[in-house]
Structures are given as C-alpha cells and as structure tokens.
Amino acid sequence: MSLAVLKSRALAGMHAPEVTVEVHLANGLPSFTIVGLPETEVKESKDRVRAALQNACFEFPARRITVNLAPADLPKESGRFDLPIALGILAASGQMPGEELDHYEFAGELSLSGELRPIRGALAMTHAMHRADDSDRRRRAFILPRANAEEASLVRDAAIFPADTLLQVCAHFASANGDTRLSRHRAAAIMSPPAYPDFADVKGQAQAKRALEIAATGGHSILMVGPPGTGKSMLATRFPGILPPMTDDEALESAAVHSLANGYSARRWKTRPYRAPHHTASGVALVGGGSPPRPGEISLAHRGVLFLDELPEFNRKVLEVLREPLESGHITISRAARQADFPARFQLVAAMNPCPCGYLGHHASKCRCTPDAVARYQDKISGPLLDRIDMQIQVGALPQEDLLKQADGEPSAAIAGRVERAFTAQIERQGKANHALSGTEIDTHCKPDAAAEQLLRTAMARLNWSARAYHRVLKVARTIADMAGAPEIGQAHVAEAIQYRRALREH
Structure with missing residues (x-):
C-alpha cells in the first residue's frame, strides 16, 4: 500500500494530545514534505530519517513522500516524531508489515545510525495514552526508546515496549514468532525515597x-x-522530610511535570520536590515560559517545597508573579500562538534577614541600619504578597555558650509521625489540607468557640488585617487544633496562630 497511518503524541503544556502520523507515497519527482504545523526540529527529521533508514539497510523510496501530522492546527515540536515517520515510510513502501501498527503508539528520536535516543515528556505521553485507553475501552501499547522506559512504566498497567534501534522495532512487526518481538517492560521495584537531612541536627530553635x-x-x-547564621536555610532543607507521604496521584503529577522538563528517574518516586532557585532568577525561570512553554520552578516544586532564600533580594516584579499561583495552585502561560497550563500547588518556604546588614535584634552584633533603611528593605516584599503567606516567624540568634549546651534536636521521623496523624484527620474530615479550604468550607470546618472568635475579631481590628489574613489565621488555628486533637478551635489555638503573623509588618 502507498499509505500508512500511525499514532503518536504531542506536548501542549501538561497535556499530550494524540497526533496521527499519515505517510503517503506518490509517483512524481522525488521529494520529502512534512505538513501539519511542524517546527524546526520536526522539519529536520527528514534528514535524520533518511540517514537512519539507509544505515539500517532499508531502501529510501525515490518517490514523492508526504507526511501529515494531524491535527493540522496543533504545533509539533522535538524529534519524537522521527520513529513514527520512519515506520510509516517503511510500511507505505511495503518494506515492513503494517497490519499491527494501529495497536501501538510511537515516539522516539533517531540518530543517523538508526539508534533511538530519549525524548522529553515520555511520562506525560504515556499517562495521556493510558487515560484515553480507559475512556474508549481500547488498549494500545507504547513503543519508545529504552532510556524512557523506566519513567513511562510509572503509569500503572501501561504496556511499554522499549527498543534500542529502529531495526528492533521493525523486527518486532516483521516477526511471525516471539524470537525477535520486543519484550514488555516490567516496572522495577520502587526503592525507598532518598532520606532528607534530619531535624536532629538542629539544636535549639524550638519555636521555629x-x-x-x-x-x-x-x-x-x-x-x-x-539574622545570618540562625539556621533558617538549615531548617528549610529539612522541612520536606516531615511532610505527609505523597499519594500515588500526587507522585504521578509531580513526575509528569519533571518529565516535561529534563526527564524523570524512578528513584525519585514519591520524593517531595525541593526547589531553591537563586535570587537572581527571572520571572520566566520562576513561573515558566519559552517557546514551546516549559514549566518553571513553581511547577517543578508541585506537591513539594519552593524555598526562596534572601527573599528581599529577588526582583520585586519576579516575586509578584507568585501571588496568583499561591492562591489558585496553577499557572497559565499565554503566548501569541498558544497557551499552556501547568500545576503549581507548592508549599512556599521563604527566609530573609530583618534588615540590610542582617543584625537587627541580634543579641551580640549591633545593627547600624537606620529605621528608614530597615523599612525600605522590608518594603521590598509587597503587602499583597505578604498577605498571602500564612505564617511569619522570627528565628532568633542563640548565644554561643547556650548553643553548645543544647542537646540534639528531635529527629524528623518523630515529627513526621505527628504531622501524618494530624494530616490524616484533616483528610478524613474535609478531604483536603487546611490551607486549601475555600470560604464556605472555612465556615463549616473552622468555626471557633465564642472566646476564640472574640479574640480573633479584636486582633483583626487592632492589626488592620484584611479578610484574607483573617481567614488564613483561622486556617492556621484549625491546624493547631488538629495537632492537639481538639474538635473545635479554642482561644489558645487562635492566640498561637495570631503570633505567627507578626514577624514583619502588622498584616
């Protein structure tokens, strides 16, 4: 036959829409044309495919070759279409049987020798294929480079057939027995997530x-x-180790985002991401962007921790881009030609000095900053952004002689056990963590007793809180009550929550 049809996947943000690769051979002057809104990497596949077929000892047809990547209005990028295009040419020219092609999807970049090179977004494509299979009761397998098999196999029950070369894929379809058929990849046993630094290393700082x-x-x-040297960064690096364990769905979401960026290793399965960009990072590096759009640091920290050290040193415009994802949990990157949505449900942990010299309030070192300099420094963080940070605490410096007398801190495992128990109570009560409660859910699950409500209203009036700050303090108080096993928010819980919003300006 002179027409072959195969299936592959494109990438559009977190989505991996299906792409139909149609290859048609016609009489006429030899030519090779790719249509369907291909970008430069896809157009260059003509030379890679020609060389790969010839070096694999196949005949490259001296005919008019037209490759259509449908749908035509979806941009196609990267070299992942090399493999389906090469197979389509072989099937359309009769050099390879094409009866089974409809049972598979294909993705892979070809070297000039015919070897398969890894691609970006294999996990996202496999996940999209598997969901499509479930929706219309069909079952397709995925043939892709062996280097991508480990991450693709994280999608439970997906049929993954890895290959090293184009010849192996062709032998799979040409074989009448099982001798040269590709073997289905068996997911390796998931190892325990790597251990985080332990809170036992941190002496003192009980309040923090x-x-x-x-x-x-x-x-x-x-x-x-x-001030500098009080252990803020040390505390932040140990923070992921006490977070509740990731569910399978959360781990898959996080892995899919990393697969879109630089690939994903199964060794990091169910490991909370920890991202700590430098303060010179741009807005695009933080939220994502480019053409095609790629996820930024806030999306790479999805279901994990985003640590911003030296917060006032970040460009103020860069910090302002955090306001929307902190509220919504996702980011939409809009460009003239396309839009891309990425998840960004991260936990923000930030650290800063209290003044330009850093020693305001230090027990030994004297601060030489003027009140105006301190105010200008702290004003680098806008009120709207500060309003969205639930807790703001002081981390004081300990005298050296007191620090040496401190015993080792409580290990992370003990803290994590308490966190998991209180978090489980939240999930059983409302199906989500306290920070994610909406306005109506706050009224239902965060109702304080009479004394606590009066204290909260008094604090709101005296400290000039916004309605957002009022709700955030109420949610923190609900968490404190959960840790104490209290069914209702009491005055002590509200009083402690109020103290966690008074480190800087009175918000």
Whole structure:
C-alpha cells in the first residue's frame, strides 16, 4: 500500500494530545514534505530519517513522500516524531508489515545510525495514552526508546515496549514468532525515597521547629525572619522530610511535570520536590515560559517545597508573579500562538534577614541600619504578597555558650509521625489540607468557640488585617487544633496562630 497511518503524541503544556502520523507515497519527482504545523526540529527529521533508514539497510523510496501530522492546527515540536515517520515510510513502501501498527503508539528520536535516543515528556505521553485507553475501552501499547522506559512504566498497567534501534522495532512487526518481538517492560521495584537531612541536627530553635511542624501539617506557607547564621536555610532543607507521604496521584503529577522538563528517574518516586532557585532568577525561570512553554520552578516544586532564600533580594516584579499561583495552585502561560497550563500547588518556604546588614535584634552584633533603611528593605516584599503567606516567624540568634549546651534536636521521623496523624484527620474530615479550604468550607470546618472568635475579631481590628489574613489565621488555628486533637478551635489555638503573623509588618 502507498499509505500508512500511525499514532503518536504531542506536548501542549501538561497535556499530550494524540497526533496521527499519515505517510503517503506518490509517483512524481522525488521529494520529502512534512505538513501539519511542524517546527524546526520536526522539519529536520527528514534528514535524520533518511540517514537512519539507509544505515539500517532499508531502501529510501525515490518517490514523492508526504507526511501529515494531524491535527493540522496543533504545533509539533522535538524529534519524537522521527520513529513514527520512519515506520510509516517503511510500511507505505511495503518494506515492513503494517497490519499491527494501529495497536501501538510511537515516539522516539533517531540518530543517523538508526539508534533511538530519549525524548522529553515520555511520562506525560504515556499517562495521556493510558487515560484515553480507559475512556474508549481500547488498549494500545507504547513503543519508545529504552532510556524512557523506566519513567513511562510509572503509569500503572501501561504496556511499554522499549527498543534500542529502529531495526528492533521493525523486527518486532516483521516477526511471525516471539524470537525477535520486543519484550514488555516490567516496572522495577520502587526503592525507598532518598532520606532528607534530619531535624536532629538542629539544636535549639524550638519555636521555629514548632512553626514548621504546623506548616507541614496544614500545608501552610511560611516566612522565617532572622539574622545570618540562625539556621533558617538549615531548617528549610529539612522541612520536606516531615511532610505527609505523597499519594500515588500526587507522585504521578509531580513526575509528569519533571518529565516535561529534563526527564524523570524512578528513584525519585514519591520524593517531595525541593526547589531553591537563586535570587537572581527571572520571572520566566520562576513561573515558566519559552517557546514551546516549559514549566518553571513553581511547577517543578508541585506537591513539594519552593524555598526562596534572601527573599528581599529577588526582583520585586519576579516575586509578584507568585501571588496568583499561591492562591489558585496553577499557572497559565499565554503566548501569541498558544497557551499552556501547568500545576503549581507548592508549599512556599521563604527566609530573609530583618534588615540590610542582617543584625537587627541580634543579641551580640549591633545593627547600624537606620529605621528608614530597615523599612525600605522590608518594603521590598509587597503587602499583597505578604498577605498571602500564612505564617511569619522570627528565628532568633542563640548565644554561643547556650548553643553548645543544647542537646540534639528531635529527629524528623518523630515529627513526621505527628504531622501524618494530624494530616490524616484533616483528610478524613474535609478531604483536603487546611490551607486549601475555600470560604464556605472555612465556615463549616473552622468555626471557633465564642472566646476564640472574640479574640480573633479584636486582633483583626487592632492589626488592620484584611479578610484574607483573617481567614488564613483561622486556617492556621484549625491546624493547631488538629495537632492537639481538639474538635473545635479554642482561644489558645487562635492566640498561637495570631503570633505567627507578626514577624514583619502588622498584616
């Protein structure tokens, strides 16, 4: 036959829409044309496919070859279409049987020698294929480079057939017996996630540890303010180790985002992401962008921790882009030609010095900053952004002689056990963490008793809180009550929550 039809996948943000690869051979002057809105990487596949077929000892047809990538209005990028285009040419020219092609989807970049090279987004494509299979009761297998098999096999029950070369794929379809058929990839046993640094290394700072435990339990964002050397970064790097364990769905979401960026290793399965971009990072690096759009740091931290050290040193315009994803949990990147949606449900942990020199309030070092300089420094963080940070705490410096006397801190495993128990209570009660409660859900699940409500209203009036700040304090109080096993928010819970919003300006 002179026409072959195969299936593959494109990438559009987190989505992987199906692409039909149609290859037609016609009489006329030899030519090779690819249509269907291909970008430069796809157009260059003509030379890669020609060389790969010839070096694999196949005949490259001296005919008019037209490759259509449908739908025509969906941009196609990267070299993942090399493999389906090459197979389509072989099937259309009769050099390879094409009866089974409809049972598979294909993706892979070809080297000039015919070897298959890894591609970006294999996990996202496999996940999309598997969901499509479930929706219309069909079952397709996925043939892709062996280097991508490990991450693709994280999609449970997906049929993955890895290959090293174009010849292996052709032999799979040409074989009448099982000798040269590709073997289905068996998912390797998932190893235990790598251990995080332990809180036992942190001496002292009991108040900061308590605040971080509350933040981990309820999923609250937190800002730590203190002089240099007080352990803010040390606390932040240990914070992922006390977060609740990831569910399979959360782990798959996180893995799919990383697959879109630089690939994903199964060794990181169910490991909470920890991203700590430098303060020179641009807005595009933080939220994502480019052409085609790629996920940024806030999406790579999805279901994990985004740590911003030296918060006032970030460009103010860069920090302002955090306001929307902190509320919505996703980011939409709009360009003239397309839009891309990426998840961004991260937990923000930030740290900063209290003043330009860093020693405001230090017990030994004297701060030389003027009040105006301190105000200008702290004003680098806008009120609307600060309003969205649930908890703001002071991390004070300990005298050296007191620090040496401190015993080792409580290990992360003990803290994580308490966090998991309180978090489980939240899930059983409302199906989500406290930080994600909406307005009506706050009224239902975060109702304080009379004394607590009066205290909260008094604090709101005196500290000039916004309605958002009022609700965030109420959600933190709900978390504190959950940690204490209290069914109702009491005055003590509200009083502690109020103290966690007074590190900087009175918001």
